[in-house]
């Protein structure tokens with residue numbers, strides 16, 4: 001087995017154990033393998049280990065990889081998790097199944113207009129800037145409801161939930177409090193909109209804590225593919 005395959009087996013086992021220890025169903029938590037900067041061969045190793053969901057950050061790089069992996073496309077789901085520039089929305093709308101980083105009405109409108117109509121609606125998460133002092137990406141908590149209502153009117157997008165990248169320099173207690181705030185916001189959004197089922201939080205170094213606090217999708221890069229250079 002490749003070390004990538006071994007890592008996937010290990011992380012799936014840890015995901016399951018962590019979920020069960022806090023009385024959650026492991027099947028409601030998705031492992032997203034973040035393959036940015038990694039090769040097509042690395043992704044194939046992950047596919048061989050049963051991994052089907054992949055996250056990418058850079059449009060040009062990812063579109064090339066998606067095309068090279070065309071023969072696997074029926075079994076793969078691609079998530080765009082990088083910052084979105086408005087001149088790149090068309091490539092995202094044409095090539096991805098999910099986008100985690102929507103934070104502006106204008107971007108949502110462009111993705112909606114550019115989503116090819118023969119494809120299923122693009123699944124969208126709103127990126128929330130939960131630790132405002134240290135991060136610039138995402139919208140403030142108080143703006144989530146307005147953006148959600150706007151996205152819900154767009155026929156080629158399906159609003160599925162929320163995503164966040166917390167400040168990595170918090171203590172464990174602070175990180176837990178951050179994740180809890182996100183979970184609270186997620187539960188509120190569920191009351192207001194249909195199809196809300198995804199809370200994207202947790203990365204290589206903190207996914208166990210994120211699962212304990214209610215994450216339904218963890219984005220794991222280095223713990224699967226090794227360090228990025």
Ligand SMILES: *Cc1c(COP(=O)(O)O)cnc(C)c1O
Pocket residue numbers: 034036057081082165203204205219220221222223
């Ligand atoms: C790179 C990246 C990840 C993966 O981070 P690791 O520390 O390698 O697990 C997760 N989410 C986002 C948004 C990223 O850009």
